[in-house]
Amino acid sequence: MPSRRITLLWFGLFCALAVAFSWPLPLHLSTHLTGAPSGDTGVYVWNLWVFRHEVLQHHVPLHTGTVLSLAPRVDLTLHNYTLFMDALAFPLIGPLGLLRTFNLVYLAMMALTAWCTARLAHRLCGRNWESWLAGVAFAFSPVLMARSTAHFSLVAAAPLPVMLLIMVNGEGKGRARDAMALGATLAWAAFCDIYYAVYGALLISAWVFASAIALSRREAPVRSAFVRRLTRGLVIIAATFVAIVAVQGGLIQFAGLRISMRSLYTPMLVLTVLVIAHLMVVWPPTVQWRYRFRPSHPRLAMVMALTAAVLLSPVLVAYGGRLAAGQMTGPDIYWRSSPPGVDLLAFVMPNPNSPWFGSAWKAWIESQRVDGFAELTAALPLVVLAVIAVAWYWAGWRPQRRRWLWMPVTFAAIALGPFVHVAGINTYIPGPWALLRYVPIVGLARSPSRFVVLVSLGVALLFAMALVAIGERWPHRRRIVLAAVTALLLLELSPVPRQLYAGTIPAPFHRIAEDPRSDVRVLQLPIGVRDGTSSLGNFNPLTQYQQTVHGKRLVGGYLSRVTLAQKRSLLRYPVLDALVTLSAQGASVPLADAQRRRAYASRDRFLLNTRVAYVVTDDQDTSPELRAFAEDLLRLEKVMTSDGYTLYMPHADRAAVEQAFMSAPLR
Template structure:
C-alpha cells in the first residue's frame, strides 16, 4: 500500500508540474519557460558539463568564456544535479528537452520529497499529499521557473535532507548518519545557497532537539541523564553535518579561494543590492504576479518593487496553505514547524526590516550571518523563503490531518473505530482533491510564459567552420549576454567575456580600452593615445578573435565609434545583418509577461551585425594599462591616471619582434627620477623635473606580452596623461 501511495503522489506532482507550466510540455524541444534570460545561462551550464564530461576536463573551469584566459566556474550557478538527472534525455532528445525535463522533474520531486517528509511528520498519507502540493505549487518555486533559475527549482534535496536528519536523530547508526550527511551534501550539487540553507536547518534542528520541550521517549530519557544525555541525542545530527562538510570540502575550499580574489563576489549589484533582494513582509501575502487572474492586482500591490524581477520578489505563502497551517497549530507537535517558518522568514528579511516598501532601518539577524566567511557572497536573502514554505507545508499537512480526523499526531489503522475510519475515508476522497484544487487555483500560472529558441544563421555557419578562433559579441556586459551563451551552444567557439553569476577578474578588459568599449558599448576614455580603428585588426588578430558581432540591444547600433572600429578591423567591409532573437517576457511585472497558449509565430527582436576580422599583413603592437594605476579620471579636458604607489605597469602586446619607442606624458609636483624596468632588467633611469613633460624610452620588443614597469621614488605623485608608441623598425 505504501508503494501505491507513493506512486500516486509521484504521478500527482508530475501532473501538477505539467499543468502549472503549460503549454511548456507541448513544446518541450522548441521552447523554454520564462523570460529567456538566465534560461540560456543554465542551458549553457548543462552543455558545458556534457562537454567537460566527454573531454575529461575539470568542469569547474572553462576556456570557452573570458577568452583567452578562461575562467573559474566555482562562483557560477553550475547546478550539476540538473545535468545528471536529465542526462538520458539530453542524450536522446537534445539539450532543450533536457533543460525542460529538469524543470518538470524538479517540481515533481520537490512535491514528492515534501510528501515523504509530511508522511513522516504526520503519519497520514492523505495529509502528506497536501503537504507536498503546498511545496510543489508554491509561488516561490514557480517564480524560479519564470526566472530560468533551474538551480533554484532544484529544491527537492532540501526536504530530502530534512527527512534524513529526522531519521538519523530517531534511529542513529553509522549508515543513517552517512546517508543524512550525503543528503545534506546533495544540496551542493543544486546550489551552494541551498547547501547553506540545509546546514542552517541542521543546526537549528539540533538546537531545538537539545533545548525545546521534549515530546519523544528519547528526549525524556536524555533529560533523565542530564546535560550529557541531551547532548548525546544530537550527536547523529552533528555527525551528519561533519559528513556533509567532508564530502563538500574540496568545493568549499576552492570556492572560498576564488571568492577571495574576485572583487565582485560580494559587491556586484551595488551596496543596496542585498537589501533590494530581501523579503518585504508584504511579499508574504501578495500573490505571484504570474497568476493569470490577480497577477495584475499583485503588480499594483507590489509597486514598491517595480524594478525587481518576479522571481526575486515572489514569496506568497498562499491563503489556503495559511488557513490549513493555522488549523494545524492546534497540536504541540506543530510548534517546531511554526517556529521554523518564523525563523526562515526572519532570515529572508535580510539586513533590515521592510514593510510594503517602508524602510524601517531596524537591523535584522541576517546581518550577522552575512559577516561570516564565504557567506558574505550570498546576495539574495529572499531565497530563505523556500524553507519557510517547507515548514508551512508541514503545518498545512497537520491542518489537513485535523480536518480529516480531528487529530494532530500520527495516526494508525487501529486508532479509530472502523465506522469512523470509513467515514473519514469517504470524507478524504472529497476533502483532499478539493484542497488540491484550491491550492492550485491559489497559485495558478496557466498559461505559463514561454519563448521559442531562435539561433541566427551565422552561428550555424560558424559551427561548420573547423578552425579554432574566438568571437567577440558586443556589448558583452549587457542584458544580451545570456543570448551569447545560447549561441555558443551551437557554434562552440570561445567567447570574449561571458555571462557568469559573478563578473570574474578579466585581464584584457582591465588593460585594453578597446575591449572595454566593446564590453559596455560606451566610450572608454583612457591615457592610451593609439587610434582604436588603426590597431583594431592587430588587437583582434593577436587574440584570435575572428568575428565581431554587434547587437542592437542597449543602443549598441547607435554607438557609431564601436561600429567604426569593427568595420576598420574588417578591412572596411560592410557587416552582415540579421535578426537576433524573439521578443520575450519582461519578468519584472505581470503586465510584461507574454503568455500565449500556443507558440505560434513569434515576433523577432533586435539585430546582430557580423564583422569578419581581416588579419593585418604587418600587425602593429598595441598598448594596455597594467597594475599600479588609479582609475582614469578627468582633469579639465584631459584624461589622467595616477600611480597608486611607487610602481605601475604599461603593457605592450606585439605579434612579432619590434623596435619601438614608448612615449609618456607625465606630470609631477617635484623633481625626482623614474626607473624603467622589464622583468629583472633596468632599462634606464630618467631624471624628471617638476611639472609636465614628455619622456621617451626605446624598446626592443619580443613577440608576445611585455610588461614595462615604471618605478617612482615617491609614491602617488606621478600622473600620466598620455601613453603612446612610435614604431622604429622590425628586426
C-alpha cells in the same frame, strides 16, 4: 512509511501535475522556455551545455575556457552551476537536444521536490492524502513557480525535505548511516544550488539547537520594576527622536545642541535594540539546557562532515585554490549594501502567478526591482494559511514539536532582509539578516529573499499537520474537507497558461557554427563582464545562450561570481579597454584620445593573438558610436544582418604588427 504502491502513485500524480501546471510548455519542449533566454534562464541552459562540452573535451567540468577566454580557465565552483541537473542532462542532450532536455529536467525537478516533500509530510502526519497535498503546496507554490521563470536551480529543492526526513528518522538513534545520509544529502544540495548547501547547514544547525535548548517565557520578578521603567523610558525617548527626524528632517536643535541625521537607519536600530531589551526585561526568557553529551556525537558529526567533504571534494579543492590565490569574489559588505528582502505583505498576497487574479500583484512586485517577480515573490497559498488558521482556532491544534512552528517563522524573519519593508515602504527596522550576512558561510547566500523557500517548505508541513487535525476533529467530514481543499488549492496554485519565451537562436550564430575551427573566438558588442552584483561594460547573458549553437569561445562572459582579476583581463588589451568603455557609456561620454590611440596601435596584434574570427553586434543595444568605432578599428567586413544581429569578420594587417603596441600575450 507509505507503501511502495502509494509512493509510485504519488510520483505519477506529481509528474502529471508538473506537466499540467507548465502548460502549454509540453507542446513546445524543443522550442520554448518558461523564462526569457536573455536573462538567467539562458545561463541555466548554458550550464547544461558547458558541462557536457567540458566533459566531451576531457576536461574537469568545474572550469571552462569558453567564456572570459582571454583569462585563465575560469572557476565555476561559486557559479550557480546546477551540477546535479547538468549530470542528469548529460546523456539526454545528444538524442533529445538541449532545449528539450532542459525542459524535461525542469519538469522532473518539480515532481521530485513534491515527492520528497510528501514523504517527509507522511512521516510527520501519517496520512496519504494530506501528505500528497503538502507536496503540492510546496513544489507548486507561488514561491517556486515564480523562481522557475529565472532561478531554475531553486526549483530543485528536493534535498531540503530529504534532510529533514533523515533527521526525523534518525533522531535519538545515533546511527552512522543517518550521519552519512545527511552528509550525502548536504552535498546533493550543494550540487543543486550553492544556496541550498547554506540552507541545509542552517536546517541542521536549527535542528540541533531545537533539540538541545528549550525556551520558555516567564513573568519578570518584582525587583526588575526599576529596569522595566528605565527601558520603557529609553524606548519612549528613542521613539520620540525617530518621530522628530521623520517629520522635520535630519537636523535637530535641542538646548543649543545640533544633531544631524541623514536617515532613519541608525535611530531605528537604536529603537529596535531598546524595544528588544525592554521585552526581555518584561518577559525574560528561560533557557533550559536539554542536551546530553554522548561519546558517539562527535563521531557522527565527523562522519557527516567527511561524507559531505568527500562528495564535494572536487568543488572544495577548486574553492581552496581560489582562497589560496586570494581570488574571493564576494562584494564588500557595508551597513546598507545587502540586497533587499521580501516585503512583509508579500507573504499574504494572492498568488501572483495566477492568470485570473494575479496580474495586479505581479505588477506590484515587478515595480520594486527589475527581477522582482523571480526574486521577491513570497506568497504563501491562502488556502494553506486558511487551513492552518481553522485548525489553530477551531480545532485546537498545535504542532507536537514547536520547532515546526518557529523554524518557518525564523526563516521568514531572515527573508525580510536587512531592513523590513511593508507595502513598499522601508520602515528602517533592522531584521536578523542585518547581522547574519556577516557570518561566514551564511553570507554566501547573499540574497535574503530566497529564504522564502524554507518558509514555504515549513508552511507546507504545517498545512499537512493542520489537515490531519481537522480530520480528527470532524472525522465524518474529512473526505469532504479534503476534496474541497484539494480543489481550492489546485485552483489557487494553477499558473496555466504559462507565459512561454521562444528559444530560437538567430541566423548569424548558425552561420558561425558552420565554421569548423574550434580555436577561434567571437566578440559580441556591446561587450563586458557581468556577475550577480556588478557589471563591467555591458554583457548580455543571452550571448552565452547563443554560444550553445556555435560553440566558439567568447571574449566576455557572465557568471554568478567573477573575480576582480577576471574583470581586468579584458582591460589589459587596449582594443577591449576602448570597446568596454563605449559599451558601458555609449555616446554620452567620448572615448579618451589616449584610449583611442592605444587601441588603433595594438589592433592588428590583438586580432592575430586572440584569433577573434567574428564580431557580432546586437543592433538594438549597440550605439552608433560603438558600431562606427568597431567597424573602423577592426576593419569589419559585413557578412550578414538577420534577426536583429549583424555578423562581421575582422581583418588584421600582418605587415603592421611589428609597429603595433605590444599587447599582453594570450595565456
